[in-house]
Amino acid sequence: MKVGLNVLERVMLLSVLPKEGNFTTLRLTRELQAKIGISAAEYKEFEVQTDEKGSRWNIKGAAPTEIEFADAEIDIIKKQLKELDSKNKLTNDLFSVYEKFVN
Numbered sequence: 001m002k003v004g005l006n007v008l009e010r011v012m013l014l015s016v017l018p019k020e021g022n023f024t025t026l027r028l029t030r031e032l033q034a035k036i037g038i039s040a041a042e043y044k045e046f047e048v049q050t051d052e053k054g055s056r057w058n059i060k061g062a063a064p065t066e067i068e069f070a071d072a073e074i075d076i077i078k079k080q081l082k083e084l085d086s087k088n089k090l091t092n093d094l095f096s097v098y099e100k101f102v103n
Contacts, residue, residue, distance in 0.1 A: 003067055004064030004065065004067075005064055005097070006062050006064050007038065007042075007057050010038065011038075011055070012091075013036055014037065016077075016081060016094070017033065018080060032073055032076065035069075046060050046061040048061070077101050078101055078102055081102050082102060
């Protein structure tokens with residue numbers, strides 16, 4: 001499944017990936033981190049700046065980048081997002097990510 005994600009959505013998605021689990025989950029999580037993370041070329045293209053106030057990027061970062069996800073990767077993402085939802089821990093920054101993966 002292909003999903004278009006902008007820089008903010010990618011950063012937020014990285015923050016919800018599992019930090020522990022079984023070997024298979026951790027392997028898939030590593031692959032997801034590499035897939036979703038901002039590449040060196042994108043870092044330069046989007047003019048990403050990070051300081052004590054947070055991270056910023058130019059308008060190009062608002063445009064979605066199409067990323068192909070395997071079914072197992074989608075399952076991990078959905079599980080994490082549904083867990084946050086069940087605990088009332090979703091944030092506005094995760095709203096569009098939730099819509100794209102769960103709804």
